[in-house]
Amino acid sequence: MSRTRWRLGLSVTALLTASALLPSPVHAEAAADYTISVDPSARGAAIDDTMYGVFYEDINRAADGGLYAELVQNRSFEYSTADNASYTPLTSWTADGTARVLDDAGRLNERNRTYLSLDAGSSVTNGGYNTGIHVEKGERYDFSVWARAAGGTTLTVALRDAAGTLAQVREVAARGGWRKYTATFTATRTSDRGRLAVTTAAPAALDMVSLFPRDTYKHQPNGLREDLAEKVEALHPGFLRFPGGCLVNTGSMEGYSEASGWQRERSYQWKDTIGPVEERATNANFWGYNQSYGLGYYEYFRFAEDIGAMPLPVVPALVTGCGQNQAVDDEALLKRHVQDTLDLIEFANGPRTSEWGRKRAEMGHPKPFGLTHLGVGNEENLPVEFLERFKKFRAAIEAKYPDITVVSNSGPDDSGTTFDTAWQLNRQAGVAMVDEHYYNSPQWFLQNNDRYDSYDRKGPKVFLGEYASQGNAWKNALSEAAFMTGLERNADVVKLASYAPLLANEDYVQWSPDMIWFNNHASWGSANYEVQKLFMNNTGDRVVPSAATGTPDVSGPITGAVGLSTWATSAAYDDVRVTSEDGRTLLSDDFSGDASRWSHSGAGSWTVQDGAYVQTDTAAENTMVTAGDPGWQNYDLHVRATKKAGKEGFLVAFGVKDTGNYYWWNLGGWNNTQSAVEQAADGGKSTLVSKAGSIETGRAYDIDVKVRGRQVTLYLDGEEWGSFTNDKPAEPFRQVVTEDARTGDLIVKVVNAQDTEARTAVDLGGAKVAAKARVTTLAADQDAVNTETTTPVTPVRSTFSGVASEFEYTFPANSVTFLRIRQG
Numbered sequence: 001m002s003r004t005r006w007r008l009g010l011s012v013t014a015l016l017t018a019s020a021l022l023p024s025p026v027h028a029e030a031a032a033d034y035t036i037s038v039d040p041s042a043r044g045a046a047i048d049d050t051m052y053g054v055f056y057e058d059i060n061r062a063a064d065g066g067l068y069a070e071l072v073q074n075r076s077f078e079y080s081t082a083d084n085a086s087y088t089p090l091t092s093w094t095a096d097g098t099a100r101v102l103d104d105a106g107r108l109n110e111r112n113r114t115y116l117s118l119d120a121g122s123s124v125t126n127g128g129y130n131t132g133i134h135v136e137k138g139e140r141y142d143f144s145v146w147a148r149a150a151g152g153t154t155l156t157v158a159l160r161d162a163a164g165t166l167a168q169v170r171e172v173a174a175r176g177g178w179r180k181y182t183a184t185f186t187a188t189r190t191s192d193r194g195r196l197a198v199t200t201a202a203p204a205a206l207d208m209v210s211l212f213p214r215d216t217y218k219h220q221p222n223g224l225r226e227d228l229a230e231k232v233e234a235l236h237p238g239f240l241r242f243p244g245g246c247l248v249n250t251g252s253m254e255g256y257s258e259a260s261g262w263q264r265e266r267s268y269q270w271k272d273t274i275g276p277v278e279e280r281a282t283n284a285n286f287w288g289y290n291q292s293y294g295l296g297y298y299e300y301f302r303f304a305e306d307i308g309a310m311p312l313p314v315v316p317a318l319v320t321g322c323g324q325n326q327a328v329d330d331e332a333l334l335k336r337h338v339q340d341t342l343d344l345i346e347f348a349n350g351p352r353t354s355e356w357g358r359k360r361a362e363m364g365h366p367k368p369f370g371l372t373h374l375g376v377g378n379e380e381n382l383p384v385e386f387l388e389r390f391k392k393f394r395a396a397i398e399a400k401y402p403d404i405t406v407v408s409n410s411g412p413d414d415s416g417t418t419f420d421t422a423w424q425l426n427r428q429a430g431v432a433m434v435d436e437h438y439y440n441s442p443q444w445f446l447q448n449n450d451r452y453d454s455y456d457r458k459g460p461k462v463f464l465g466e467y468a469s470q471g472n473a474w475k476n477a478l479s480e481a482a483f484m485t486g487l488e489r490n491a492d493v494v495k496l497a498s499y500a501p502l503l504a505n506e507d508y509v510q511w512s513p514d515m516i517w518f519n520n521h522a523s524w525g526s527a528n529y530e531v532q533k534l535f536m537n538n539t540g541d542r543v544v545p546s547a548a549t550g551t552p553d554v555s556g557p558i559t560g561a562v563g564l565s566t567w568a569t570s571a572a573y574d575d576v577r578v579t580s581e582d583g584r585t586l587l588s589d590d591f592s593g594d595a596s597r598w599s600h601s602g603a604g605s606w607t608v609q610d611g612a613y614v615q616t617d618t619a620a621e622n623t624m625v626t627a628g629d630p631g632w633q634n635y636d637l638h639v640r641a642t643k644k645a646g647k648e649g650f651l652v653a654f655g656v657k658d659t660g661n662y663y664w665w666n667l668g669g670w671n672n673t674q675s676a677v678e679q680a681a682d683g684g685k686s687t688l689v690s691k692a693g694s695i696e697t698g699r700a701y702d703i704d705v706k707v708r709g710r711q712v713t714l715y716l717d718g719e720e721w722g723s724f725t726n727d728k729p730a731e732p733f734r735q736v737v738t739e740d741a742r743t744g745d746l747i748v749k750v751v752n753a754q755d756t757e758a759r760t761a762v763d764l765g766g767a768k769v770a771a772k773a774r775v776t777t778l779a780a781d782q783d784a785v786n787t788e789t790t791t792p793v794t795p796v797r798s799t800f801s802g803v804a805s806e807f808e809y810t811f812p813a814n815s816v817t818f819l820r821i822r823q824g
Helices: 012-017 226-234 297-306 331-349 355-362 383-400 417-428 442-447 474-489 527-536
Strands: 034-038 093-096 099-102 115-118 123-126 133-135 140-161 170-186 191-200 204-213 239-242 283-285 289-291 310-315 373-376 405-409 433-439 461-468 494-497 503-505 516-518 523-525 546-548 561-565 569-580 585-589 606-609 612-615 625-627 635-646 650-658 661-668 674-681 684-692 700-708 711-716 719-725 733-739 746-752 758-763 769-779 796-800 806-811 815-823
Touching (some): 297 310, 310 331, 331 355, 405 417, 442 674, 442 684, 474 527, 474 815, 527 769, 546 733, 650 700, 806 815
Parallel strands (some): 034 758, 239 310, 310 373, 433 461, 461 494, 503 516
Antiparallel strands (some): 034 546, 133 191, 569 635, 661 674, 700 711, 733 746, 769 815
């Protein structure tokens, strides 16, 4: 029976307002669209309390200007062109009078290299982040500054915006050498455009100009922004992975010292980030800004403890990734990093009588933090070199701390040569846990719910440390929810999982999507956040085996036009031929005339030159031009391509339906290090097959793509390069059932990621259950996005009174529904 017969035609708005998303009444004799069969007598996988967690990385200004509650930007005048080409030491400051940033022996300390010198009567004003410094009427704010004034001075400190003062002006008397001075403001008005001004009556030197809200998260000193921390806490995460990410395995592995020339582009090294904040190092953030390390390892451990999460730090393995892809061959430096890692464990777990345990105690935490897991490395593209170094870290850790689980990784992708090699080496090395990362289209997540069904139950466990479906719309969150039912079903293999990234300041975005968005005065959870929160707060302790019928597969052959593109590369294309399966010519273009048969939908600059179609802009990304019929199927595509200049190689597209839905063979992608076939679906991409390799400049390549049904074979210079069959259905109806040991509840979790309601017969296998279930539903239009001012994706709670051993329930279109059913 067609599922469309049961569509009621209610809009999402109507669903939300009608009966609070209660299921539609059904008749016992009516056929259902789907069935869910539960076997309560069978024993599924146990689910650890740490199954779901959060991954924190300082990206999108997640630390300074984000979770770290400091309101002053560039408080130590350390900004540099090493951080960002546009930076100066006075970025975010304006000066009135004479103000100079100095780097000399008069500095506050050796690791705090620069400071501000002000002449008499001069002042500086800080603009904070986003639109300015945000203050709330009646709230208190703690000001501090390190100052040096040999002859003495009065510092006048003001908090104001364009409309006037925001708090009573404070005067601070300073005299002598470097010393810390403090004052407190109480805001008289609310403003998100505040400015902090410091004026000196006499010559003075300033450093570490700071303003913190008194009400930080849990009122911790050097604390966290309360609303952001509370949103993370509300997830009830089982673990906190930190500090990254690409911060960990990029840049120099040297320390911040005179010996390294005070190297400013370094990997994240934990010892740089503890101790008094004025003595911590500064560093260039991989994502294009400065990181002050005010939020450091001590604060991460403390935050993990405060939210009840297992701390999971990640240290560099001396193999860079994220496009840098270099192995450091320096045995002495490797030994230093290994020892630093041992010291980190002592810092977290050692007694206060130990060297590093004492430093933790001096910072305010005498008791150990209870570290059990530690990651070495992040997304290394050189698996052989990485595993060589990883094993040295692991051997040293296991020799001294045998109870610590040392986590390896499988590179930056869900498949391909690097992934396969890394997994093979991890298995051979007997690694305990492997960190997988991938960002794919919603379709990929719908197609790959069974990804971990076939993983070796006796092999390394999986830490899915980073994943997302390339968007913050509800359709993205729906696909992730569908995928998460597969993670839970395979909880014996997938031991940890975290969406990424966690935080994004809307005015400083380097990566999207993100779970929690914010500015200087507000924060909001994305649709993805609501899905993560629902799963994390209703995980259960054990999987109850269940099965469901699926949606009929309606996928036909791969159809679409053809296309040519480049990415930061100039290339020439010639002799384009498209031939049908029976030999008919569908398209033939040698560009001896014009390019009138091609439509330009991307960036870049295309011209016909010397009988070839040439894209000349070496900075432009995705310069797609297309030709042909979107209805084409079962054809052969031939292209002759020559790279002229630039970073990468060729992009040859097929199955092109529109600008957001196509396949392309990416030859020489990822900075000319590998080639892959990617599928774009609704704008998000996923990798279907990949291999290492590069494209030579000036050499002509013959490229052939053979499309038959849903199978594609690819040839490079007459040799078969690879093939794939893309026949996995993007199943929109997914479910998993778990049991909550504390309450005895069965938790039936159903995702219906389609525009049609899913009328479902649920068979609980004879379980004795209460007649009422507590229901939580997330439902919205597929393109709905939560913002600061509107949150269309919001949980709706209700009660369903029709529960029995066998019952029917209609799951709304585009919904995630959790039913908590009491047993007994």
